[in-house]
Amino acid sequence: MLINIHTHHFQNQGIEIINKEDNPFSNGLFSYGIHPWNAEKWVEFKSKLTSELTKENCVAIGEIGLDKLKGPTLQDQIEVFKAQISIAEQQQLPIIIHCVKAWNEIKLLKQQMKPQQAWIYHGFEKAALVEDVVNSTTYLSFGARILTNTKLQEALLKVPMNQLFLETDTADCSILTLYEFVSKLKNIPLQELEISIEQNFKRVFTKWKNGLNVQHF
Numbered sequence: 001m002l003i004n005i006h007t008h009h010f011q012n013q014g015i016e017i018i019n020k021e022d023n024p025f026s027n028g029l030f031s032y033g034i035h036p037w038n039a040e041k042w043v044e045f046k047s048k049l050t051s052e053l054t055k056e057n058c059v060a061i062g063e064i065g066l067d068k069l070k071g072p073t074l075q076d077q078i079e080v081f082k083a084q085i086s087i088a089e090q091q092q093l094p095i096i097i098h099c100v101k102a103w104n105e106i107k108l109l110k111q112q113m114k115p116q117q118a119w120i121y122h123g124f125e126k127a128a129l130v131e132d133v134v135n136s137t138t139y140l141s142f143g144a145r146i147l148t149n150t151k152l153q154e155a156l157l158k159v160p161m162n163q164l165f166l167e168t169d170t171a172d173c174s175i176l177t178l179y180e181f182v183s184k185l186k187n188i189p190l191q192e193l194e195i196s197i198e199q200n201f202k203r204v205f206t207k208w209k210n211g212l213n214v215q216h217f
């Protein structure tokens, strides 16, 4: 089964986790979170977050994180990120991370907060950091950039199968295209790739373990 860990557009292929903010009326599985660009709206959005999290098909908190190129001050972003990490821990939900030039800060937060829930870096593009991120036992999700960026392709080969996810995000490509490309890159059958990502999904998404029938959505 194909799993699209993060997308802004429905594709109707396998299991897909839609970013709820741009798809408020979707009935599928979704993630909800206050994006770092909107960190200054935290007080206003917090109750919305709380109510979205009560829905059965909300399976992750995201995109949340830190962005040094856009949004309010880093200190404000860190406060809102930490608050959402704590909520994810209470609710036993994985987080989907938006990270721009803030690897060290996020790594430090992980060391300080010692989360039990999985952290997934979405749209991973920092080839030079792959070993560091892999060693910090987080999950990496690769998007359409993998099709054309050779450094990123080399980086993906260093990611253990049990820390890997794929996603279409905002790209205009199908999740199947990404699976096919990565199975060739890794020189493994497509089915083997599907099975290992599915195992990661089942390990990380606690609602699955608690009996949520994801096929239902």
Ligand SMILES: [Zn+2]
Pocket (backbone or CB within 6 Å): 006, 007, 008, 019, 063, 169, 170
């Ligand atoms: Zn996104």
